[in-house]
Amino acid sequence: MVLPYGDTRIAFDVRRQPGRRRQSVAVHVEPNGCVLVDAPVTANDAEIRTALSKRLRWVHDRLQEIHERRKHVLVREYVSGESVYYLGRRYRLKVLPNTEEPAVRLRGGYLQVAVGSRNPDAVRFALEDWYREQARRVLGERLLEVCQQLPWVRKQLPSTALRTMYARWGSCSPQGRLTLNPALVRAPRECIDYVLIHELCHLKRHDHSRHFYRLLDAYVPSWQRIKHRLDGLAEKIAL
Ligand SMILES: [Zn+2]
Structure with missing residues (x-):
């Protein structure tokens, strides 16, 4: 409309x-x-x-x-010194040149990216792959943990998929399949858990009715503060 x-x-x-x-x-x-x-x-x-x-x-x-x-948002150039985020913490990007195998690792306050060239695309792709890998692991672990708190998924975890989305952190299909944005792994853990529980509550209520919010309130009483925090971080943690 x-x-x-x-x-x-x-x-x-x-x-x-x-x-x-x-x-x-x-x-x-x-x-x-x-x-x-x-x-x-x-x-x-x-x-x-x-x-x-x-x-x-x-x-x-x-x-x-x-x-x-x-x-006022800085346009990312994928060069050493830029800020990047992982689990809500800020790291400095350090681009290391000329390696055979691209490698990304956290070292102290740095996220080191070793790639074949300093081409910003090469750095970006290496970073995206690394975040996706971390997202698969971390979101999987968090899902396992939060599902233990929710009786309707304790025994049977929902199927999930990772997909880069520009306007949302997660979604839940009418068939009960969760789609999660791998970018979530750049947000603090409480934000990850909030998004997971929000989507898991949709397995009970496929809408944003007051029944849905009552359920969400019961499991994440401070969800409004957490959502606000996540909204505020969205642009900062964008890759
Ligand atoms: Zn929702």
Whole structure:
């Protein structure tokens, strides 16, 4: 759904939620600039448009803030000295030249990348491979641990896949398959656990209804603080 605002147009992603009360339309602006609208299944387009028209100015201001913030974000060059993140900790990138086998390792406060050339793409690919490998291991371990706290998955772990996604940390398919963003391994452990538990709660409730949030509250009482922390880190830990 697209609505005009001044001389711009704002695109909204409408999600229909069966558990939602009629009249209650909620708008969220994600840190990446996506505008999500949670609406009851019963609401028609005209009702949603009316609800949104009251929030347009607010949405526009949020988008403006994101735009301003992005202007100051450093463009990554994949050279020595840049900051990179692993499990929420900051490391300095150290590019070592001319090795036969590309190798990435953590040494003290450095993430060392040894590649055949200093070509930024070569460094980036080596880093992406390394993060994916760490994500497979770390997210697998965390999943095993958090599933022990949730009775509905304690005995049977859900199937999971890693996929680089630009707008989300994880998702849960209607068939109950979890997809996780390998970039999560750059975030602190509490953020990883929060995303895992959020997606695992979707196995019980496939929506963002109050039943879903009641479940999430029960297992991660401080999820709002953690989500806020993760949202704040999103751009910093982007590769
Ligand atoms: Zn969700």
